[in-house]
Amino acid sequence: MSTLQKALVLPVKQGTFTLQSINIPTPGSGQLLVKVHAAALNPADWIVQKYGILVENYPTVLGSDIAGIVEAVGDGVQGFEQGDRVFSQGSIDGLRAGFQQYSLFNVNITAKIPADMTFDQAATIPLGLATAARGLYTSSAPESSESEGTQLTAPWEGDGRGKYTGKPLVVFGASSSVGQYVLQLARLSGFSPIIGTASLRHTDYLKSLGATHIIDRALPADSLRSEVEKITSEPLEVIYNVVPQAATQDIAFDLLAPSGCLVTVLPLAKAEYSKRVIWVPRNHAVVVSLYKALPDLLKEAAIRPNRVVLLHGGLNGVVGGLEQLENNLVSGVKLVVRPQETA
Template structure:
């Protein structure tokens, strides 16, 4: 393989709430248990524009963000096994300069990196990590970290012995089924055997969501009372698990009122359900979709990103999001983030090619 360059192009936030700019930055090097990836595709997520606009999450500047990364292995850190130079892989970065995805080279933790099968492109693979991690950690995290704001449904994962199909005959619902997280939730619920699987979405996405495993798709614009009646009719009044992949105040409240006492509601964001509306028989938890930390998440994520995930992608049991590629490499990302902020993206994942940056 050709020698690695000393510098690369990256999309940088120079200061809190500043505009993104393309700059030359050093190429990082992997530490023990890590890989250096040449980033061929990186997908955009709402958190990326929220960090820029609101100054969330990141505390040190200049900063680089971007989480959904697919590329080739260019360098192996000490002790890494199971990977070779040139392997096609994908992983979820995090918001440090070394690990973030809006750059041409990024460091990945080997234990939370998966190989891309031949039937999946770099662009498709880059749509998977954030949505899948958030879905899986919200459903299958066996031992949530000691943080009162983070939890899980505590289900047996489909990659565990006896986990695939374990919940056959039990009902499941996902609000925001066409979102990246929602699509992953539907597919994992299907692997776990849940049926019926009810999804809310814009109806033009209904047929696509059925290909992922949804048995019923309801219009996300239905009034709360009508939605409740439709869900109760489908689930015969017993809804065991509901995942709100949107987690806006109105969807949280609607989801809370739909699911059954003794069931569980998983939120993709902070719980804002009014306390006076809560019932002691209903459990609510918030997913934390970062596979690299804390350690409780990483244990589960290492199993998720193991050989099983590559096999599921190869067989089509897990499908990537539909893709729209942005022009101009890293320079096309800010306009894509504006579209996400303005809610002008539906049913697809925006993806950029960092290597095409002028």
Template sequence: MRIQWPVIFSFLQQQSALLLNSRQGSFSVGTVAVPVPGPNEVLIRVEAVALNPIDWKIQAYGMVVKTYPAVLGSDIAGVVEQVGLNVTAFGPGDRVITQGVLGVNEHSGFQQYSLGYDELTAQIPDWMAFEEAATMPLGLATASLGLYNAYNPHTSAGLLPPWEPTGRGRYSGKPFVALGGSSSVGHYVIQLAKLSGFSPIITTASLYNAPSLLALGATHVLDRHLAPETLRAQIGNITSEAIETIFDAVSISETQNLAYDLLAPGGSLVLVLQDIIEEKRKSADRRVVTVDGRIHYAPSRAMGVSLYAALSDLLENGEIQPNRVEVLPGGLEGVPAGLQRLQAGVSNVKLVAQPQARATVAGR
């Protein structure tokens, strides 16, 4: 049997990783082995990783992860170091993004090297910074799966994606509402709605974020602080057409009930949290679904493969734009403080760490 020296070399290397040491425990930077790519995987040197609310929720509530110490981090951007035996679409030196798999340390992002599945990895343009690219995987996947995952109708509106044949502009002239447009998910929902042809595209946000949301494709930005009855009246003044698709990227009780009241019979409301709409409002002719943003999850993987097959072109053409970025100081050591800020509330910006900064592992 021929020995594959690059694989053995990779296996012997160590790296820095941010570890959640126990359920509802503390974070600390420690040392773990660099993972070895399987036949359909790529090994990525992680240049940037974005923070998401799920990361602090896992620590606070002890959810999702079963085995500790755990590596978290869902938004990965970096450089391919090594490819598995069956991988032909990528090679060492390629600049890529992929979505981490929470609960699988080797596929998570708060470390210096991570694995990505080849069919769920995409190249990024040379002109795009890694920090910008790292804002996309989870937010874009959540928006895409919520709107277009016909493979899992229980978690999606089931629309035709704009990157598939006949999908571009398919919903031309139909109104669309996105609550929480300045959230990371809302940022991508607006862009996808534009590609799908929806118009008008109405979103709610703090008004100081209006210019950036209008640049993404929103046609109207309404003050999220307005009372629900005022928002309903203002939306009614913008369009008298039936609103058949609404994406609530906030999904608190107030926004869910507002969205449901706006929804036309036969329409679909997509939530990012569990349905808590008042029962007295509900009727059998309106669909309410809660999106699952895991593109690796079996009912969503086919949709994820479709998205990632088209993603490089969408990025190169500027049709999908990343979130605004704030880079955290201190590399992995800066992530816990960033998660505390995220828990307190961050608007219209993505917090991003650089795992290669201030590396503490000897020999790297």
């Protein structure tokens, strides 16, 4: 095997993505080396490049959603072997990244891909699902500094499955990648009704993932509020806002019960909160516990991947895809590239 691979490198902060030949890394203890067959694109990838945030060390490689085949196994690894089809969430260290032909995976956040799932589909799962889980279930993580999380028990832990039957949940941005996983986890938790905002063309699909009601996200703020209130008069203890806009945040905040918790994907300015608002916490423990449960959840199709739009040209497709994401042209699907097809 060659010691070199093609990678889409971000050479300096706010630099230009450049296709380069770089070394294939060696797996350390508890790691796998994976030949990357599919990598999904996320808003964070263009946000890092444009604003120079989140990543400190350059050159680096981005791409948080990765699926492929195990090429080599590091020391101490159990349960995985060469040839396994796997997916994992990448990181900002450049080594565990999707926009390259070989990536390292940490085994504690790696899952095997079911036989009936493609690499492209599997690559849509990691970041969106983990973000949904971290936002909804952080209170179950012992090491978390977020004492003020949702206080919900995850459906894969203890008596968590179906625990919140009869309680309503609202997700603003239900057709986003993260929103689709919030719907699926909310269904496993038993929430009902599960109310989402999205473009109405996605209604049937989002109902298949767990939404009981979809409200047209184009309605004016007052109508969004009154449509939710028509569906449920129960106190809204949990609202998950995946839309990074102040206007949506305000509606969500108004609808929230005084004792409730609003989860947001990005920190949004609001001078003082009179109710609990949490920015999706970093919570590695909940993600590790999720990955232990994932094989069973995937087997029973309780968690399904996002719908895929494949970008052509291998890693050369990434930059155009990130432009689509930045310009809000991605609707209800996940963009995916196949690094091995890079010319």
